[in-house]
Amino acid sequence: MTKRPMPQFFEPDTQDFWDATKDEQLTYQQCNLCDEIVFTPRARCTSCGSDDLARKISKGEGTVYTYSVIRQNRNPAFADLGAYALAYIDLDEGFRMLSNVVGVENPLDDVRVGQRVRVIFEKQEEGEYLIPLFIPI
Amino acid sequence: MAQQREAAIVGIHEYPSRYAPDVSAIQIKATSIKAALDDAGLQWSDIDALYDAQDGEGGGGLGLSAYLGIKPTVIDTTQVGGSSYEFQAAHAMRDIAAGKANVAILSYGSKSATLRTPIGTGGATRSGSWSANMEAPYGSTLIANYAMVAHRHMHEYGTTSEQLAEISVATRYHAMRNPDAVQAMTDLQFVGVNEITVQDVMDSRVIADPLHLLECCMVSDGGGAIIIASKEVARNTKKKPVWLIGSGEATKYRENAGDITVSAGAQGAPIAFAEAGVNPDEIDSAMIYDSFSITVAVCLEDLGFCKKGEVGDYISGGRMKFDQHGGPALNTDGGGLSSNHPGMRGMFLLLESARQLRGESTSQVDGAKLAVAHGNGGLLGGDHTGGTIVLAAD
Numbered sequence: 461m462t463k464r465p466m467p468q469f470f471e472p473d474t475q476d477f478w479d480a481t482k483d484e485q486l487t488y489q490q491c492n493l494c495d496e497i498v499f500t501p502r503a504r505c506t507s508c509g510s511d512d513l514a515r516k517i518s519k520g521e522g523t524v525y526t527y528s529v530i531r532q533n534r535n536p537a538f539a540d541l542g543a544y545a546l547a548y549i550d551l552d553e554g555f556r557m558l559s560n561v562v563g564v565e566n567p568l569d570d571v572r573v574g575q576r577v578r579v580i581f582e583k584q585e586e587g588e589y590l591i592p593l594f595i596p597i
Numbered sequence: 598m599a600q601q602r603e604a605a606i607v608g609i610h611e612y613p614s615r616y617a618p619d620v621s622a623i624q625i626k627a628t629s630i631k632a633a634l635d636d637a638g639l640q641w642s643d644i645d646a647l648y649d650a651q652d653g654e655g656g657g658g659l660g661l662s663a664y665l666g667i668k669p670t671v672i673d674t675t676q677v678g679g680s681s682y683e684f685q686a687a688h689a690m691r692d693i694a695a696g697k698a699n700v701a702i703l704s705y706g707s708k709s710a711t712l713r714t715p716i717g718t719g720g721a722t723r724s725g726s727w728s729a730n731m732e733a734p735y736g737s738t739l740i741a742n743y744a745m746v747a748h749r750h751m752h753e754y755g756t757t758s759e760q761l762a763e764i765s766v767a768t769r770y771h772a773m774r775n776p777d778a779v780q781a782m783t784d785l786q787f788v789g790v791n792e793i794t795v796q797d798v799m800d801s802r803v804i805a806d807p808l809h810l811l812e813c814c815m816v817s818d819g820g821g822a823i824i825i826a827s828k829e830v831a832r833n834t835k836k837k838p839v840w841l842i843g844s845g846e847a848t849k850y851r852e853n854a855g856d857i858t859v860s861a862g863a864q865g866a867p868i869a870f871a872e873a874g875v876n877p878d879e880i881d882s883a884m885i886y887d888s889f890s891i892t893v894a895v896c897l898e899d900l901g902f903c904k905k906g907e908v909g910d911y912i913s914g915g916r917m918k919f920d921q922h923g924g925p926a927l928n929t930d931g932g933g934l935s936s937n938h939p940g941m942r943g944m945f946l947l948l949e950s951a952r953q954l955r956g957e958s959t960s961q962v963d964g965a966k967l968a969v970a971h972g973n974g975g976l977l978g979g980d981h982t983g984g985t986i987v988l989a990a991d
Binding site: 467478525526528537560573 | 729744
């Protein structure tokens with residue numbers, strides 16, 4: 461089981477997002493006034509400034525926009541992981557999220573731009589929140 | 598708009614040591630300020646405007662005033678990462694043109710090598726803010742932000758690692774002509790203090806795919822200072838003034854459906870060139886923040902030296918070397934890749950631009966008349982700032 465750094469609270473913008481992970485839900489926001497998709501979570505719409513933001517549940521499927529396979533990280537939580545793929549995922553609902561692409565034999569060969577992926581939720585050694593990660597579809 | 602010449606760099610100093618365990622950062626700043634004033638022929642008491650990125654121990658608008666014992670009447674503490682000094686120079690131009698300041702100081706001091714700050718290859722994201730809470734679990738390193746830009750650029754435009762390596766090669770070529778850079782690479786125990794080839798870059802280990810070690814900036818101590826003065830003051834300084842003729846400021850950040858291959862420079866640089874009344878193809882030397890090779894590549898496009906997506910061909914064949922034609926000389930001091938990178942390199946972009954336009958560079962472009970300094974602060978590919986300053990010889 462992995463021991464990733466966890467989100468820290470009090471932090472009111474991202475609390476709902478992380479609470480939803482406990483039910484294996486990937487959530488994003490959409491403005492009720494102008495329909496703008498907002499991510500990462502925050503208090504006001506990035507298009508019109510409204511605070512009337514609806515929380516929506518993503519289907520969790522998307523495309524790798526770009527990625528990097530990291531070979532060196534001095535953070536102990538990742539130092540022993542070996543090479544791992546950090547990626548921006550464009551979710552089908554229209555938001556972009558930083559995550560890891562996992563579940564591949566060799567990230568150097570098996571992760572690519574444009575790849576279709578879907579979310580999984582990874583339980584951690586400590587902490588109640590699940591970490592959303594992505595695997596190839 | 599007609600070109601304005603209201604403010605000029607009249608004094609410069611680059612702190613020579615890149616490994617300085619026995620001094621503090623604020624001592625580096627104060628030493629550099631005195632040396633830059635001496636370079637200009639100005640006095641401690643002439644300073645009436647202080648620009649400070651809140652670096653060093655106890656720095657900032659108040660702390661540095663107190664340390665120096667000065668009472669400036671313009672105090673600007675702009676801190677936007679590595680491009681802070683381009684932003685501060687832009688503000689000094691405005692403040693001087695408005696008659697609010699006559700002698701402005703910008704200074705920098707850092708102990709990143711001594712403190713072993715992981716700028717290029719390490720870095721862990723701390724959680725606890727709205728943005729960090731969404732990043733910390735994923736093990737993003739500083740370089741990974743840049744590496745993801747490189748991958749997308751390669752995907753969209755066919756750019757290759759061999760092409761990006763040309764930036765490291767040209768920069769090292771310049772560094773080997775700069776004694777301070779050679780000493781820096783020696784003091785910081787570079788594996789080979791010599792010119793390098795594209796193959797050398799390709800053979801160095803990958804830190805974050807697709808970026809290699811020799812595409813990463815060094816981690817050094819260092820600092821410097823710049824004196825910017827009004828045209829009235831500049832008439833009587835010791836050396837020829839280097840005029841600040843255009844500035845641009847911009848931000849770029851992660852956006853849904855945003856184009857990661859475009860930096861903040863695409864928004865700010867055209868404003869700077871328009872104010873200066875010059876085109877990129879007139880520029881003799883380009884000092885562009887080389888945190889990593891890809892930073893330079895993207896910014897060359899965004900500053901208009903070539904079209905978006907065409908930088909791979911543009912930088913091939915050694916075009917960026919000071920003694921080659923067809924493009925500006927790039928990072929002629931050796932850059933962050935091979936001369937110094939204490940964390941906020943924007944200071945050195947202005948210093949080397951001034952040296953080029955004074956005719957004092959160790960990789961001097963013959964008859965250099967126009968220079969551009971472009972700082973990129975924060976994280977390319979993540980949230981960052983772009984500050985562009987266009988400079989002209991007297």
